[in-house]
Amino acid sequence: MRRGGASLVRLVRCARDERGVTAIEFALVAPLLLLMILGTVEMALDMIVDASVQYAAQQASRAGLTTAVPSSGTRDAQARQIVNNILDPWTKFGGVINIATLSYATYNDIAAGNSQKTMGGLGDVVAYNVSVTIPPFSGIPKLIGITSMTFQRNYIVQNEK
DSSP states (O other), X not given: XXXXXXXXXXXXXXXXXXXXXXXXXXXXXXXXXXXXXXXXXXXXXXXXXXXXHHHHHHHHHXXXXXXXXXXXXXXXXXHHHHHHHHHXXXXXXXXXXXXXXXXXXXXXXXXXXXXXXXXXXXXXXXXXXXXXXEOOSSSHHHHTTOOOEEEEEEEEEEOOO
């Protein structure tokens, strides 16, 4: 009878012992905390990519807005060079840059779909579409089935007359 009582006492002592509780709590919380930290970093990097696409499209539309011919090359080449210079760092992470320009004689032609793939002439309306498709920086988006993300901006401006 003593033996059974002694093991019961040891079991009660072990149940009251709080050594190692911190390690167990850490083991339970650490994966969730790591997931949240990586998710926050992923979201911050995605916001930086999105802001750089916005900036690139804005700068390209400003460069193409004037109808003055640049000192070297064409306005289209100049706008593409601006976009590529701004978005080039994302190609090192597997990003693919896409630049499209469409020219319309008037704003009404946009709805009608009457476009040309040029930078337009004096007074023409030009639509700039800049996008970057990039794989996720971390594995977090892949957990929910996102294998690539596309960041896109469109600007519609009227060339100077």
